[in-house]
Amino acid sequence: LLFSVIDNGIGIPKDRLNSVFEAFTQAEESTTRKFGGTGLGLAISKRLVEMMGGRIWADSEEGNGSTFSFTATFKMVKNPDGSIPLDGEFIGKEMIAEDQGAEKLKGLKILLAEDNVVNQKIAVKILEKQGFVVAAANNGLEVLDMMKKEKYDVILMDAFMPELDGMETTKQIRSEEEGTGKHIPIIALTARAMQEDRQKCIDVGMDGYVSKPIDRKKLFQEIASIINKG
Template sequence: VIGMTQLLACTDLTIDQKEYVETIRESTNNLMAIVNDILDLTKIVAGKITLLQNDYVFNDIIYTCIKMNQYRADEKGILLSCNIDKNIQPVLSGDPYRLNQVLTNLISNAIKFTHDGQVNVNINLIKENEKSVTLEFIVADTGIGIAEDKVDSVFERFIQVSGDNTRKYGGTGLGLTITKHLIQLHGGSIDVKSKQHQGSVFTFYLNILKAKQQLPATSKDENMGQNKLQNSLNGIHILLVEDNIVNQKVASKLLTNQGAVVKVANHGKEALELLKKNKTDIILMDIQMPEMDGYEATQIIRHEMMAEFNNIPIIALTASALIADQNKCLVAGMNDFIAKPYLASELYKKILLQLDPSCH
């Protein structure tokens, strides 16, 4: 539904039709948010969430999170700023995906309930030893705030501090519950200070391990706005490996609309044959398929085909948002992954970043 709506929005529509399409788009995004929240909470309650222990460039994770939320702030005319303590060691070790999720939840929440003013993110080094750092994360906004008698209930599941807010802003009341659980899973804690009509300040603390090997930290664009990607795939040859006909139509149209040349394979075996016969710059690989799945096809491309095919970038198309499944894609030899349903702009950026790593 999301994919077809994106395609429909790119056609010639009347003013009324554009309004209807925008309503569908907002509704599908709200439904996706609800589904994701419920899935996350279910996994937390069942104890099925495990944290990764990967080395990562700390600033990259933070700036990526800011970029993801920047357009929402721009739409509302809100200043979104970020300040990171320069004494924090560049490369840390832990679960960058869950850290991103926690920060995204807090920042998007702050933007959601702020109509004028700003949202500020500050990260401070509190303590450091040979093995780890203790960091303080502060997300402050100038939004509608929370009544003092309601502050203690903001982290309770399915609870929103006001029925009026539920009707006006939507949501499930699960975002902060999930955020608190993820922080506690890291061994950290979170607190909120707020007054109605005077904004809110969410503060949490995490103890994060240092990476054993400090790699040269080449941080992504810290100015957040320079070197923007051009959403043009003109002349790029893409092999789309996907067994679902509807998904084929959506992805093919999104790609050809940007000038890409697309060949479609219905499963892994067919992809291997098409790869031998056609020029291919990049492969979009579904995971679950008949005949041969995406993992097996990727392994063959990486290890059994001629050298000219070994290094073709492969982006996994996965219906799973589980970090463990996404990590499995990388271990299998894929370069990146994108979870369905995906935004057209997100897909374009993933492709362009693989073909030109200098694009940040």
């Protein structure tokens, strides 16, 4: 199957089309400064496509947007009606246990720091559906400003954002908390999932870590674990 995604953004210079699929690469350095991002999205996409036996490429004209396409190989289903029923009793017990745990967390005020507008909207909907009260910030400067006006129970912090990233924002928050007895839980959200990246987040004062793309269940478990510790 062939899939294509078309955008009307800033476009990519012809000589940079191949390099955008490399890890931590943006078409231009100014792109990261202006729009944020780590340059991992396309590299991850390429790896996933290759795992599915396909290929990925981009067609673009600078100033006129881009078209990203990929192919993927799928097996034909011989018996579409022959689905295997899941164990309803097991699923029911698991869902009840998960819901009971989530019930205790309903009403928590969460400050979500995420510079990607699409990711932000999706995360807000997921969190609100779970019963959290959510406020969103686009960068670290907004986080610091919002914290002066409102009290939050947890901060979900994108580690890499424009203007003031999550790492530096966390350092400032921890510095301001010194001697006050206060400690707001901060959970890192990042596409960099190596152990050393996790340790960097912990070293600057974050309490937890959830890798992107975000797994809803793991995110709620991390929030619950940190809240229960407090």
